[in-house]
Amino acid sequence: MGAHVSRNDFEWTYTEEPHASRRKEILEKYPQIKKLFGHDPNFKWIVLLMVLVQFTMFYIMKNQSWTMIFLVAYCFGGVINHSLMLAIHEIAHNLAFGHTRPMANRLLGMFANLPIGLPFSITFKGYHLEHHKYQGDEVLDTDIPTYVEAKLFCTTFGKFVWVLLQPLFYAFRPVFTYPKPPTLLEVVNVIIQLSFNGLVCYTLGVKVLVYMLAGSLMAMGLHPVAGHFISEHYMFRKGFETYSYYGCLNKITFNVGYHNEHHDFPFVPGSRLPEVKRIAAEYYDNLPQHHSWVAVLYDFIMDPEIGPYARIKRKHRGLST
Secondary structure (H helix, E strand, O other): OOOEOOOOOOEEOOOOOOHHHHHHHHHHHOHHHHHHOOOOOOHHHHHHHHHHHHHHHHHHHOOOOHHHHHHHHHHHHHHHHHHHHHHHHHHHOOOOOOOOOHHHHHHHHHHHHHHHOOOOHHHHHHHHHHHHHOOOEOOOOOOOOOHHHHHHOOEHHHHHHHHHOHHHHHHHHHHHHOOOOOOHHHHHHHHHHHHHHHHHHHHHOHHHHHHHHHHHHHOOOOOHHHHHHHHOOOOOOOOOOOOEEOOHHHHHOOOOOOHHHHHHOOOOOHHHHHHHHHHOHHHHOOOOEEOOHHHHHHHHHHOOOOOOOOOEEEOOOOOOO
């Protein structure tokens, strides 16, 4: 089973999350960063192109062998779908059409959701914005693993399995730890997605449906682009709870690797986050950072000091108004 993790609890802190105070300090020194706020007018066209690429791939894959289905799903289709998931992350912050057109953002999110196969666009927004507002909160931040996960997957092999199953934990953890009544738009999202899945299966065959779903699931697990799930907030250096990555995979993930910058300035689209870092370099250059998401996955699995417990948590204080 490999080495047992050295931690037996999360890292508890009684300080506030660092991003709000750093945001205030940076804006006082560099008020020009406010000019970077707002939506990216090119973003919606990039999303449209990615969806059309996947639709084209559906026709290419419908008569392929099962081996080719899974190979292409892992190497190509899953990468596109993961990028679309991160497009939905951008959309959750209203960075496609701005805060004055919330419904346009939601509709684009449901459209970007189609090739992924798993209806999550609307639900993700609510949980993700609370992850920003209540980072580390033991109840409200559903990005943090549960005690059950941390206790079950506490060896080298266990962590390997946990990484493989990451998409399932991300999907079902909020349902068990912080359930919310479904909204009308969530129901619409599910109906649209399931109808689309049924249409794909009926017109193109089950192989294409498997290509969609398998790509999404594999690219959220043991896959280079999925390294960001762990790199963002797992404590690789004691006391630091958010980490940036400045490598080449940012080019296909809407710069999600610029994660300290993103949490400091969630109203800045991913395409402009490198400019935030350039302007306020002294605030980011000396923070612990990652240089490879593949190395992050390897270290998470192999290093006994890192595991599901390696997260900073805060006691729940209730919802603020």
